[in-house]
Amino acid sequence: xxxxNPKIVAFCCEESGMPAYEHALSLGLELPDDLKVVALPCGGxxxxxxxxxxxxxxxxxxxxxxxxEGNCKYVRGNIRAEKRVNYLKERLEKxxxxxxxxxxxxxxxxxxxxxAELVRQEVEMLREDA
Amino acid sequence: xxxxxxxxxxxxxxxxxxxxxxxxxAVVAGDHPTVLAMADSLSTMGISVTLIHPYKEIxxxxxxMRGLMEADEEVSKKYAFxxxxxAANKSIKVMSEATVDDxxxxxxxxxxxxxxKGTSVTLKTSGIAVAYKGNPVLPEAFSAEGIKSFSDFLAxxxxxxxxxxxxxxxxxxxxxxxxxxxxxxxxxxxxxxxxGAYLKGFGSQVYILCRDFKVSVDDMxxxxxxxxxAGILIFKYRDYPRIEGKRIIFQDAxxxxxxxxxxxxxxxxxxxxxxxxxxxxxxxxEFLGWLKIPQEGGFVGPNNPQFxxxxxxxxxxxxxxxWYPEYPTDGYVTALSAAAELYKWIGRGTYQVDIQRVAEVxxxxxxxxxxxxxxCPHDSIRIERYGERNVYITKGEKEGATWEAARVxxxxxxxxxxxxxxxPAKAIQLVYYxxxxxxxxxxxx
Ligand code: SF4
Ligand code: SF4
Numbered sequence: 001x002x003x004x005n006p007k008i009v010a011f012c013c014e015e016s017g018m019p020a021y022e023h024a025l026s027l028g029l030e031l032p033d034d035l036k037v038v039a040l041p042c043g044g045x046x047x048x049x050x051x052x053x054x055x056x057x058x059x060x061x062x063x064x065x066x067x068x069e070g071n072c073k074y075v076r077g078n079i080r081a082e083k084r085v086n087y088l089k090e091r092l093e094k095x096x097x098x099x100x101x102x103x104x105x106x107x108x109x110x111x112x113x114x115x116a117e118l119v120r121q122e123v124e125m126l127r128e129d130a
Numbered sequence: 131x132x133x134x135x136x137x138x139x140x141x142x143x144x145x146x147x148x149x150x151x152x153x154x155x156a157v158v159a160g161d162h163p164t165v166l167a168m169a170d171s172l173s174t175m176g177i178s179v180t181l182i183h184p185y186k187e188i189x190x191x192x193x194x195m196r197g198l199m200e201a202d203e204e205v206s207k208k209y210a211f212x213x214x215x216x217a218a219n220k221s222i223k224v225m226s227e228a229t230v231d232d233x234x235x236x237x238x239x240x241x242x243x244x245x246x247k248g249t250s251v252t253l254k255t256s257g258i259a260v261a262y263k264g265n266p267v268l269p270e271a272f273s274a275e276g277i278k279s280f281s282d283f284l285a286x287x288x289x290x291x292x293x294x295x296x297x298x299x300x301x302x303x304x305x306x307x308x309x310x311x312x313x314x315x316x317x318x319x320x321x322x323x324x325x326g327a328y329l330k331g332f333g334s335q336v337y338i339l340c341r342d343f344k345v346s347v348d349d350m351x352x353x354x355x356x357x358x359x360a361g362i363l364i365f366k367y368r369d370y371p372r373i374e375g376k377r378i379i380f381q382d383a384x385x386x387x388x389x390x391x392x393x394x395x396x397x398x399x400x401x402x403x404x405x406x407x408x409x410x411x412x413x414x415x416e417f418l419g420w421l422k423i424p425q426e427g428g429f430v431g432p433n434n435p436q437f438x439x440x441x442x443x444x445x446x447x448x449x450x451x452x453w454y455p456e457y458p459t460d461g462y463v464t465a466l467s468a469a470a471e472l473y474k475w476i477g478r479g480t481y482q483v484d485i486q487r488v489a490e491v492x493x494x495x496x497x498x499x500x501x502x503x504x505x506c507p508h509d510s511i512r513i514e515r516y517g518e519r520n521v522y523i524t525k526g527e528k529e530g531a532t533w534e535a536a537r538v539x540x541x542x543x544x545x546x547x548x549x550x551x552x553x554p555a556k557a558i559q560l561v562y563y564x565x566x567x568x569x570x571x572x573x574x575x
Pocket of ligand 1: 491495496497498499500501502505534535552553554555556557558
């Protein structure tokens with residue numbers, strides 16, 4: 001695997017995470033190639049099953065890019081996602097894995113810079129953790 | 131790094147349209163003046179409107195407006211004109227002395243129970259627009275200090291009126307006290323900044339005392355900067371300020387040490403403006419409750435800041451204090467956007483629903499746990515009787531009904547997938563984006 005290039009799966013809400021990713025691309029910001037991007041209709045659709053499957057299939061980290069609180073088109077999707085992430089973090093810790101391998105990241109649609117920065121931080125964290 | 135990420139996009143499934151008939155009619159209900167704006171606007175767009183209000187005469191809707199409006203001639207003229215217009219409009223059916231007693235159903239098919247002078251009537255309608263008036267109350271912290279009436283102080287709602295009066299006889303020192311009961315509310319911060327700057331223009335010294343200041347929303351940052359530049363002093367207090375006559379005493383929260391708190395004393399404050407608490411009216415809470423529309427502190431707005439006047443429920447829009455306590459000028463805009471939003475759903479006689487972009491329940495897997503029913507933000511899931519597997523039979527048709535299971539109403543589902551992601555039995559799939567696609571994509575990450 002080579003921890004130098006950790007693998008990250010990003011679940012991106014169609015309303016915020018995806019536009020932020022595209023924005024990062026349009027700005028020419030560097031994103032690791034080992035990033036898998038999955039578009040979802042809502043951050044709240046990032047199911048436990050999806051997240052665990054990603055980890056199971058070898059992802060070093062899973063990031064969920066959703067809307068800021070109060071901005072969800074479906075009212076509470078982002079809050080559900082965040083709660084789910086917190087629950088999964090607890091579980092990871094219980095079985096002795098680094099809970100930081102799952103991250104809930106609220107972003108605005110036009111915040112490509114923040115998107116790239118969050119991914120960069122995650123990569124750095126994983127490298128140190130290795 | 132060359133930006134060659136693998137990306138799974140939401141599949142672009144060709145829409146499968148189902149034509150749904152919607153009669154262009156709406157019930158507009160409430161005691162807030164913005165009901166007039168909504169009724170007028172909807173009627174202009176060709177929707178038959180029934181206006182339900184609690185007063186004897188329609189004029190009273192405007193007469194019961196808070197003092198604030200009287201201060202602003204433009205606004206009160208506008209509403210007075212609207213009132214005449216609505217009263218003269220023969221195609222708007224007005225029900226006076228009437229209140230809404232019960233609401234059920236969904237977009238295109240609502241049933242509204244109305245109580246009018248002791249008799250109940252039920253109206254069938256396609257869309258609903260609501261605007262209730264909130265009730266301003268003085269914060270408890272002040273009652274505790276023995277201050278009972280608004281007249282001693284300018285309350286937030288009357289601030290503009292007061293501010294205009296100030297223009298002819300400006301107070302030398304004005305203090306705004308915000309964040310009563312720990313509630314940090316945008317509308318209060320905005321008004322304090324705007325009217326603070328306004329008063330500053332007449333040479334008043336202006337202080338804003340708050341617990342926290344919301345600048346991270348919309349164009350607040352700009353207003354904040356302008357106010358700062360104008361020389362408004364903004365303090366963050368630790369405990370609620372004490373008010374003794376014209377003196378305000380509080381502990382500055384930004385002071386360096388917790389142990390040596392810095393007492394700040396403001397003397398000779400001519401006018402103190404207190405943020406009122408606006409309590410939603412009883413009718414409003416019930417109304418939203420019947421429709422399962424989420425409220426925050428009794429208002430719909432904070433949950434949907436970027437969709438003005440819209441609720442998560444298709445075919446239901448709100449304005450007035452039901453949306454959020456705001457000034458009648460802003461309220462007017464909210465009412466118009468709400469009406470336009472409603473038109474989108476019910477204005478055209480028929481509506482096309484894409485039955486691909488929805489969720490679907492496999493009734494044979496459903497454990498009737500009600501998780502999806504509680505979660506759905508659009509109230510699109512009902513527990514229904516099924517005959518054989520996947521064969522749905524209408525309510526009341528008991529024969530052959532073998533089990534009950536969740537069922538998605540395609541007319542109102544928005545395809546967000548929240549139900550699918552929480553269903554413990556994995557009985558729900560998004561038709562246009564089944565789990566399998568995501569899981570396959572994740573393989574050998
Ligand atoms: S969450 Fe799943 S099992 Fe529970 S009622 Fe809904 S469809 Fe049925
Ligand atoms: S997909 Fe979303 S809107 Fe549709 S039924 Fe499920 S939770 Fe409700």
